Amino acid sequence: MAYKPSPRPVFDRPSHIPYDKVTRHLWGEEDAGLVDDWIYASTDNIHQLVFGLQPGGFFKHTDAFRTIFGADEVMYVISGTFGLANPQTGEMQIAKAGEALFFRKDTWHHGFNLGEEPVRVLEYFAPPPAKGTSGPYARTKELVTNSQYARCDLVGRWPMDAGSERASRTIHPMRDTDLLWSLDQETQGAYTGLYCSTEHLVAGRTSILTGRRTGMESHGGDECLYVLSGQLNVHVPDAGGQVWFELNPRDGFYIPAGCRHQYYNMGQGKAEFVFGIAPGEAPR
CATH class of the missing domain: 2.60.120.10 (Jelly Rolls)
Structure with missing residues (x-):
């Protein structure tokens, strides 16, 4: 080929x-x-x-x-x-x-x-x-x-x-013991482990507890995510059109740099996703 x-x-x-x-x-x-x-x-x-x-x-x-x-x-x-x-x-x-x-x-x-x-x-x-x-x-x-x-x-x-x-x-x-872990500062309803944080790429895994959400956030780079488990809802208040999205396992989502967003778990059990942000920065 x-x-x-x-x-x-x-x-x-x-x-x-x-x-x-x-x-x-x-x-x-x-x-x-x-x-x-x-x-x-x-x-x-x-x-x-x-x-x-x-x-x-x-x-x-x-x-x-x-x-x-x-x-x-x-x-x-x-x-x-x-x-x-x-x-x-x-x-x-x-x-x-x-x-x-x-x-x-x-x-x-x-x-x-x-x-x-x-x-x-x-x-x-x-x-x-x-x-x-x-x-x-x-x-x-x-x-x-x-x-x-x-x-x-x-x-x-x-x-x-x-x-x-x-x-x-x-x-x-x-592995889990190698990740840099943090608890959501605003809601304490989600926790994140970073796989890497370099000048080029930030990548990690976020878990949201049942019925909880993350705080509002934005990044200096584009963000892509992949849903591992649960039902994940994404709120993007400044999107101009559709602002509320429902994602299932294997779905992805794209958020351009500077766009405010937050994540909700509206289903049963933990909602979990892996994300990447580039260019790299520490998540806010």
Whole structure:
């Protein structure tokens, strides 16, 4: 399959992105793996998609498809067991459903389905492909020709050198104990854990308790979210048209920079979503 840029769903106002309306895309090559994409949004600031790997599936790089980008990335595992390797260093990290992986720009990466069920991974990517950070950027990098999937240099020195291994990581596993947690300042009805907060990307997971809401907020960057569970309502008072939206699991939502918004849980049980904001900043 010849390389071609992925589609760019763009929005100019707060927008509900139902799962059945999400843009589909297929990329890769037979010898390096084929990947299903569900692209929710790809603005000038942020790229949000879900990608899928079937049991036994993987993606690696080829000369045409170089998996090294000029962007910070968070990969949140929705389902399955996902392995992510840096073939240049031999690092290998494994994340299961509910866990995430974070890496910065200029990190080669290969992905693997290491389980018996389909893998689905939510990905945030910033700066986005619209800024030339994907294919065009990757073609400027020297190709890795000898892929490694193990840190052989640590054999015979483990776990004594675990500290140095953590310090040299380019791929960071993000489990609940690794997140930066906060409680909603205004309502105490929601809590958020950050996977990353860099100059390029803020990404995290928010949980809203039954019958509660968040305070009103706005950001200096575009925000995209993906609903994990529950019924999530979004109030956007300055939208000019529709200001109240109801979202279900697998739905997405886009909020442009500077637009005030707040989240409500109007259903049964906890409402939970993952979000990305770009350019990066601390949420207010």
